Amino acid sequence: MIRENKLYDEMKVGDTASITRVCTANDLYIFAHASGNLNPLHLPEQNGTTYSDAVAPSMWVGALVSAVLGNILPGAGTLYKAQSFTFTSSVHIGDELHVGVTVREKLPDRCIRLDTTITHRNGDLVAEGVAEVLAPARKICWDDSSVPECPIQRHRHFDRLLKACEGLPPLVTAVVVPEDKSSLGGAMLAAEHGLIRPILVGAAAIISEVAKEIGVDLTGVEIIDVRGDDAAAAAAAAVALVRAGKVDALMKGHLHTDALLHHVVKHDGGLRTSRRLSHAFVMDVPGLDHVLIVSDAAINITPDLAAKVDITQNAIDMALALGIDKPKVGVLSAIETVNPQIPSTLDAAALAKMADRGQIRGAVVDGPLAMDNAIDVTAAQTKGISSLVAGHADILIVPNLEAGNMLAKELVFVAQAEAAGLALGATVPIILTSRADGEKARLASCAIAALYKAWKDGGQARVHIDEAAQ
Template sequence: MIKTFEEVVKRAESLPPVTVAVAAAADDDVLKAVKDAKQHGIADFLLFGDREKILELAGKVGLDVSPSAIVDAPNEAEASRLAVAAVREGKADVVMKGMVQTADFLRAVLNKEAGLRTGKVLSHVATFEIPGYDRLIHVTDPALNVAPTLPEKAQIIENVLGYCHSLGNDNPKVAVLGAVEVVNPNMQPTLDAAALAQMNRRGQIKGGIVDGPFALDNAVSVEAAEHKKISSPVAGVADVLLVPDIEAGNILYKSLVYFAGAKIGALVLGASAPVVLTSRADSPEAKLYSIALAVLQAAAKKGA
């Protein structure tokens, strides 16, 4: 099982490189990540956006890019549309968000006629390497689904279980988070957690172990779980944290980055191809890790 981002990159290096279509690529940090990924030999790139600006910034960061790998686009929305089209047409394997508003980028990805929909719920996963932890922790969904319903949460779990499998974790443990670790009829997240756990036990959600509700401490700390006498194969050792809504997920995401100094990579799951969706404020390192995660996802889709 892959436990660090160094291992993620090494695994990506062992696979055939994929082609990544980058929407609105005219950004220093995006092009630094492109340069790093090319140096690791994990991906080739098609860059969409302002051709002159991309060439200018590529020279600034020391990226050697062929003009034939750049597709000129008049604005960010068109760059996103063209990048998604490249994936649909088989010219690229992965689409990546560059310096573009998330809403514009996702509008292209989610377009019913020209996007990458599959009929599944699309969900965001953020993977963290946290100082002091012996494994990667996956938080879903901190950026896409605002207030997922019970059926949507079930599909979000199915998405992330497949994602964990691509990282070598054949039996991931999913903790469904809430404010408390007991079922409270007045707290809908705890009711959803109990239902999802039962769906897993009955084989409606397959590919891992799902349990809850858990407060955060009981999900990631064996000591906290034992102190509260919680008996569960997930308690204290969760690989995946399913958050109840986007507010909780966003706060947890940013707390891990800014307070805990966690390394991060992030993708959108459930589309017909891997989608790299990072914050515009994320570092080149985070963008590189996201590209490497997408390479593993692309390989899993191809059966590599």
């Protein structure tokens, strides 16, 4: 927006200007960083506060006056000399505020005195005072859209999933080869938070030594000793625990994923179901108002159409377990039209039609969609795409493992997302953590496994869609 300031001689007593502003959670986080005021009363989701009861700092409220003075009246070039305030009521997230200034007096030497008021939408007074400013010395026109954006790196969706696990019994989990600091520490962290009850499967002597190194007490923790450096034997022992009904989930430790899954997918003695095994990343992307599920980026290298049907259904089941009532599935390709020379567009169109015919259940599926128009409404509108999914995808089905792996890692390392997830399609959920995962991502993977198991057992999600939309 192009703006033009007002000089001292252009203003008269009684001139007014105003703005309307809605208080958001991001406003409070930005103010906390800028001011250094970390009072938990002012921070959403901190120390027991929620979106509804976090109180906006009075100085944030007062600072809104400077938006009117600096942008409109007098505008660019204005300098504050003094400001008084009396605050009469509090402001919370979601409140709409009206901020107004009125020229009260013109003083010598370009000085202007203005009455300042801030009210709620219904007219109730929030604050009032008097500002004294130095009016601009020269005429300025400027474009206020040139200010850089200020992204907020929050992972509130994972916080919501962790909270939803409260009251669930710990998920009995076989941790396979927890013989390094990362895998043992992650498992015991999840146990400390009540998400899992670990059964450690590996070389007992090595596990005990690692526990000493990281200061973890293994008293009361069951350890199944698999002698020697034999990850395959540990994986087989963990799968046997599942088949015996002793554990409800598997967690990958210090071994290659394929070494674990080799025993999971065995026709004789494995954990196969009628579905193909696939992995689904659950991404908590800053700025996105919902979790984003990406599949398959870890197991199936070049899946054919039949495999993609199972990959899609597994991802839908995960979304349902996380409280997304009717997930929107975007099947990705390089373009959003069917082109026989790009096989992934044919698969995407087939998956969409299969969902229409009930061969894929529980979701709205559309494709092919390019990445931009799958998640960005403006991009979809620009290309004239009319779809319930375009711009609103909860799930992204990628063409192959390479594309999915690149997408997931770009979201983590460029967009600052947190990534958790599970391997699905076996008789129990499989937690595949990485050494690069942070603490919250490890906990979130365990939380997702617990919520998925609860959904499978009870048929209802513990997370509700109204919470997911907050």
